[in-house]
Amino acid sequence: MKTAVCFYFQVHQPFRLRKDYDFFSIGKNHNFIDHTSNRQIMEKIAKNCYLPANKVLLEAIKKNPGKINISFSISGTALEQFELYTPEVLESFQELAQTGNVEFLAETWHHSLASVLSENEFVEQVKLHRDKIQKVFGQKPTTFRNTELIYNNRIATIAEQLGFTATLAEGVDKMLGWRSPNFIYTPKDTNIALLLKNYKLSDEIAFRFSNKFWREKPLTAAEYMTYLEKLSSRKVPYIGLFMDYETFGEHHRKEDGILSLLAELMNLLSKNDSMELATPKEVARTRRSMGELDIPEYTSWADRERDLSAWLGNSMQNSTAKLLYSMEKDIKTSKNEELIRDWRRLLTSDHNYYACTKYYGDGAVHNYFSPYNSPHDAFMIYANAINDVKIRLERTQNQTES
Amino acid sequence: MKVLMFGWEFPPHISGGLGTACFGLTKALSKLGVDITFIVPKIKGEQKDSPVTLLGADNIVPMTKSEFEKQTEHLEEYIEIGSTLTPYLDFDEYKKTKKSTDGDNNDVTIEFSGNYGQNLMEEVVRYSLVGEKLGKEQSYDVIHCHDWMTFLAGHEAKKASGKPLVVHVHSTEFDRSGNNPNTEIFNLEKFGMEKADLVITVSKRMKDIIVDKYGIAAKKVTVIYNAVEKDDISELGKLREFKKSNNEKIVLFLGRITMQKGPEYFIEAARMVIEKIPNVRFVMAGAGDLAKKMIEKMASMDIIDRFHFTGFLGPNDRERLFSMSDLYIMPSVSEPFGITPLEAIKHNIPVIVSNQSGIAEILEDAIKIDFWNTDKLAQSIIDILSSPHQGHAIIENNKRTLEQIDWKYVAIHVREIYQNYL
Numbered sequence: 001m002k003t004a005v006c007f008y009f010q011v012h013q014p015f016r017l018r019k020d021y022d023f024f025s026i027g028k029n030h031n032f033i034d035h036t037s038n039r040q041i042m043e044k045i046a047k048n049c050y051l052p053a054n055k056v057l058l059e060a061i062k063k064n065p066g067k068i069n070i071s072f073s074i075s076g077t078a079l080e081q082f083e084l085y086t087p088e089v090l091e092s093f094q095e096l097a098q099t100g101n102v103e104f105l106a107e108t109w110h111h112s113l114a115s116v117l118s119e120n121e122f123v124e125q126v127k128l129h130r131d132k133i134q135k136v137f138g139q140k141p142t143t144f145r146n147t148e149l150i151y152n153n154r155i156a157t158i159a160e161q162l163g164f165t166a167t168l169a170e171g172v173d174k175m176l177g178w179r180s181p182n183f184i185y186t187p188k189d190t191n192i193a194l195l196l197k198n199y200k201l202s203d204e205i206a207f208r209f210s211n212k213f214w215r216e217k218p219l220t221a222a223e224y225m226t227y228l229e230k231l232s233s234r235k236v237p238y239i240g241l242f243m244d245y246e247t248f249g250e251h252h253r254k255e256d257g258i259l260s261l262l263a264e265l266m267n268l269l270s271k272n273d274s275m276e277l278a279t280p281k282e283v284a285r286t287r288r289s290m291g292e293l294d295i296p297e298y299t300s301w302a303d304r305e306r307d308l309s310a311w312l313g314n315s316m317q318n319s320t321a322k323l324l325y326s327m328e329k330d331i332k333t334s335k336n337e338e339l340i341r342d343w344r345r346l347l348t349s350d351h352n353y354y355a356c357t358k359y360y361g362d363g364a365v366h367n368y369f370s371p372y373n374s375p376h377d378a379f380m381i382y383a384n385a386i387n388d389v390k391i392r393l394e395r396t397q398n399q400t401e402s
Numbered sequence: 403m404k405v406l407m408f409g410w411e412f413p414p415h416i417s418g419g420l421g422t423a424c425f426g427l428t429k430a431l432s433k434l435g436v437d438i439t440f441i442v443p444k445i446k447g448e449q450k451d452s453p454v455t456l457l458g459a460d461n462i463v464p465m466t467k468s469e470f471e472k473q474t475e476h477l478e479e480y481i482e483i484g485s486t487l488t489p490y491l492d493f494d495e496y497k498k499t500k501k502s503t504d505g506d507n508n509d510v511t512i513e514f515s516g517n518y519g520q521n522l523m524e525e526v527v528r529y530s531l532v533g534e535k536l537g538k539e540q541s542y543d544v545i546h547c548h549d550w551m552t553f554l555a556g557h558e559a560k561k562a563s564g565k566p567l568v569v570h571v572h573s574t575e576f577d578r579s580g581n582n583p584n585t586e587i588f589n590l591e592k593f594g595m596e597k598a599d600l601v602i603t604v605s606k607r608m609k610d611i612i613v614d615k616y617g618i619a620a621k622k623v624t625v626i627y628n629a630v631e632k633d634d635i636s637e638l639g640k641l642r643e644f645k646k647s648n649n650e651k652i653v654l655f656l657g658r659i660t661m662q663k664g665p666e667y668f669i670e671a672a673r674m675v676i677e678k679i680p681n682v683r684f685v686m687a688g689a690g691d692l693a694k695k696m697i698e699k700m701a702s703m704d705i706i707d708r709f710h711f712t713g714f715l716g717p718n719d720r721e722r723l724f725s726m727s728d729l730y731i732m733p734s735v736s737e738p739f740g741i742t743p744l745e746a747i748k749h750n751i752p753v754i755v756s757n758q759s760g761i762a763e764i765l766e767d768a769i770k771i772d773f774w775n776t777d778k779l780a781q782s783i784i785d786i787l788s789s790p791h792q793g794h795a796i797i798e799n800n801k802r803t804l805e806q807i808d809w810k811y812v813a814i815h816v817r818e819i820y821q822n823y824l
Contacts, residue, residue: 023685023712024722315702323707376694380713383706390707 003232004278004287005269006195008145008168009245011050012075012111013042014350016371021381027391032384033345035084037371042085049249054092056248056259060266061099067270069101069277072245073145076109076129077348079136090136097137103279106130106141106164112347113311115146115155116298117325121347126162142166143280147349149197149242149301150308153294156187156194164192166284168242170301171196175293182236184283185293193284194293197242197301201227206243210256218256221264225272232274237287239275242301303358311352316379321352324386327393334396343389346382354378403820405431406542406559407440408533408552410516412456415446418658419741420572423604423628424548429453430629430813436820441536441555443529444516459532460514522551523586530554537562544568544820550575550587553594560597566823569598573738574611580661580735592616600819604628604739605760626816627764629809630744650681651787654727654751656720657734657742659690664733664756664773666692669700669709671731674780675787676708682787687723689714724749729786729793733773734759743768747804752796754782764807767799 018034025032061068074093082090096102108114109129114122126144134140144164146155151169159167171181179185181196204227210218231239244251252258269277278286302310312318324346331343354370355378372378407428411421428438432453445458514525533555537545546568547556553569560567575583575591595601595616601623603609609623653675655668665686672684686696686709693711700709715723724730730746730753737759744761746753755762756773769782786793 022719023710024719026710315698319701319704319706322704374694376697377713379697379701380711384710387707387710 002276013078014348039085046086053248064270071103073105075111160190166193183290186289188294316355409548426809430809443514533558550591566599571603577736651728656687659693667733670776671779684709687712747800
C-alpha cells in the first residue's frame with residue numbers, strides 16, 4: 001500500500017475587537033466587534049491567499065482526476081466573515097467541494113476553548129458547525145478536529161459519541177514516546193481513528209519555508225519530495241501534514257514562491273509511485289490502527305509547550321475564560337439571539353491568545369498574530385467587551401423579573 | 403518685581419503635577435503684577451495666553467562653542483558635590499561629539515529633550531549653564547527654582563547675579579523612590595536647598611523630611627500648600643449627565659500607576675469590598691510602570707466583572723470619569739501634596755486619602771487612613787457607599803475647605819517672601 005500523504009489546511013479568522021472599546025463603552029455601545037478591520041483583513045487575505053491558493057488546488061484537481069485529495073477545516077467565524085465580506089471566497093471553496101476530492105472537517109463553530117471549559121457548549125458548537133458545513137458544502141463531516149488541535153482522551157470520546165469516525169491531534173513527542181506519528185492509532189477506549197500531525201515536516205512548510213534563520217533559499221518542491229520519499233521508502237502508512245491555510249500567500253509571500261510550491265507538490269505527489277494524496281476520512285477507512293494511544297493530558301499544536309498555556313496560561317486569560325463560561329447558563333436561558341451571538345463571538349480562542357504573556361521565543365509568534373500593543377491592552381479590551389455582554393444580560397434578567 | 407524662574411515642565415506640555423502647580427502659581431503671581439521669566443529645557447507645543455515669558459533653554463540661549471567649552475570646564479571644577487554624578491556624565495566624550503559635528507566657528511546650540519529620560523542627569527548639568535548666562539546678562543530681583551532638576555541652574559544664576567535664591571520642593575527623592583533614594587539626586591536636592599536663601603515646600607510632612615533627611619534648618623523652610631484651578635467649576639454641571647443610569651456605585655483611583663501612589667492597596671481593598679457589597683465597581687485610571695502588574699494582580703483575584711482599567715486618559719475622559727464616580731481614593735504611599743483629591747472635591751465626590759499625603763493636612767473632613775491599612779480602607783468605602791448622608795456631609799465640608807484653597811492666597815504668600823528680599 002502506498003504511503004498516504006494527508007494534507008489538512010486550517011482556515012480561521014476571529015471576530016477581532018475594536019481597539020478603542022474602552023471602559024466608557026461598557027453597557028452603552030455594544031459594537032465591540034471591529035467590522036472595519038475584520039473586513040480589511042479578510043479582503044487582504046482573500047487576495048493574497050484564499051483566492052489564489054484555491055485556484056491552484058482547483059486546477060491541480062482538474063488536471064489530475066482523482067489524484068488530488070485534500071482536506072480543510074473552516075471555522076464558523078471564518079465562514080460568517082466570508083458571507084459578510086468576501087462571498088467570492090466561499091464560492092471558490094464550494095467549487096472545491098463540488099470536485100468530490102475535498103473533505104471538510106468539523107470543529108467548534110467559534111474556534112473556542114469549549115472542549116476544555118464546557119462540555120455542553122462544546123457539543124452544541126460542534127453540532128452547529130457540522131450542520132453548517134453540510135448546508136454550505138453538501139457533505140456531512142465525519143472527521144473532527146478541535147480548536148488548535150487541542151486533544152486528550154476525553155475529547156476523542158466525545159467525538160466518537162457525536163458520530164465521528166476520525167479525529168486529529170498534534171504528534172507531541174512526550175506523549176508519543178518511542179511511537180511514530182506516521183501511523184494510525186486508536187484513542188483510549190474508543191473505536192475511532194486518531195491521525196497525528198508530523199510537525200517536523202508540517203513546520204518545514206508552515207514556518208521554515210523561507211525563514212532566513214533556518215535556510216538560505218526558500219524550500220523547493222523537489223527538496224520537500226526527498227523528505228517525504230525518505231519516509232515512504234520506509235513504508236510508513238501515513239504522513240499528516242497539518243497547517244494553517246494562510247501559510248500560502250499570507251504568512252509566506254507569494255513572491256517567495258509559496259503558491260508555486262503548493263502547485264508543484266500537488267503535481268509531483270499525484271504522479272508519485274510510492275505515495276498518494278488522501279483525505280483523513282480515506283486514511284481512517286483504509287489504514288489499520290497500530291493500537292491504542294493513551295493521552296490523558298491536554299495537548300495542542302501551539303508554541304513549544306504544545307499544551308493549553310497559549311490560551312490559559314496567566315491570570316488575565318484564566319479570569320476572562322472563567323467569567324465568560326460562568327455566564328453560559330443565563331445567556332442561553334435568556335433566549336436573546338443577539339446576546340447569545342455576541343457572547344459566542346467572545347468565546348473564540350484568539351481573544352485569549354492575544355493576552356498571552358509568554359514573551360520569549362514563542363512570544364514573537366503571538367505578537368505577529370495580535371492586533372494589540374500588548375497582552376495587557378488586549379485583556380483590557382476583551383474584559384470590557386465581556387462586561388458589556390454581562391451588563392446586557394443582567395438588564396434582560398431584570399426586565400424579565402419586573 | 404522681576405522673577406527668574408527655572409522649571410522642567412509647563413502647560414501644555416506636562417507629565418505630572420509639577421507643570422500644573424507651576425502654571426497655577428505663576429498665573430496667580432502675574433495677576434499680582436509679578437513679572438516672571440520662566441525657563442524650561444525645551445518648549446513643546448503652542449503657547450497661548452501664557453502668564454509668563456516662557457523661554458526654552460535649548461534655543462533661546464544659544465552659546466558659541468568656545469563659551470560652551472569654558473563653561474563646561476568651569477562646571478567640571480565645582481561639580482564635586484556631584485562627584486557621584488560621573489556615571490551619568492562624560493564631558494570629554496560630550497565635547498568630542500560636539501567637535502566632530504560642529505564647524506570651528508559655528509554657534510553651538512544645546513539640545514534638550516525636556517523629558518525625564520536616561521540622559522536626565524546630563525541635561526540637568528547642561529541646563530545649569532543656561533542659569534549662569536541668564537544670571538549674568540539680565541537683571542532680576544529673585545531667582546525661584548522648581549524641584550531638583552533646576553537647582554544647579556538656580557545656583558549658577560545666583561552666583562552670577564548675587565540675587566536671592568528660593569528653591570521650591572514639590573517632591574523629594576524619598577517620595578519618588580520609596581525610601582530608596584538615588585544618591586546623585588539626593589545630593590543635588592541637598593546642595594540646592596543648602597545654597598538657597600529659602601526653601602518652600604508643599605506640606606508639613608515634606609518640611610519634616612527636608613529637616614530630618616536633608617539636614618536643612620527648620621527656620622529656612624516655609625510650608626505653602628498648593629491649590630487647584632477653579633475657573634472651570636461652572637462647566638461641571640452639564641458633565642453630570644454622564645452619570646450612569648443604574649444604581650451602581652463607582653469607586654475611583656486616578657493617577658500614575660506607580661509604587662508611590664499605592665495602587666495595590668486600592669486593589670486589595672476593592673477585593674474586600676466586592677466580597678461584602680453588591681452594585682459597586684472599581685476603576686483604576688492612568689498609566690505607569692506598575693500598570694501591567696496591577697492588571698495581572700486584579701485578574702488573579704477573579705474580580706474582572708467589578709474592577710476596570712481605563713489606561714491613560716486625556717482631559718475630557720478624566721472629567722467624564724470624575725463625573726461618573728461616587729468615591730475617590732488616594733492611597734499614596736508617599737505624596738508630597740496630592741492635587742487630585744481636590745479635583746474630586748470639585749466634582750462633588752467624597753474622598754479618602756492616606757495619612758501619608760500632604761493634602762491630608764488640610765482636608766480636615768476627608769476620611770484618612772494609613773495606606774497599608776486596607777481593612778480600614780475597605781470598611782471606610784463600605785461606610786460611605788452605604789450611607790449617602792455621610793457621603794453628603796463629607797462633600798459639603800470638603801467644599802468649604804476647597805473655598806479656602808486658592809492660588810491667589812498662595813501667590814500672596816509667595817510674593818511676601820519675595821518682598822522680604824527687596
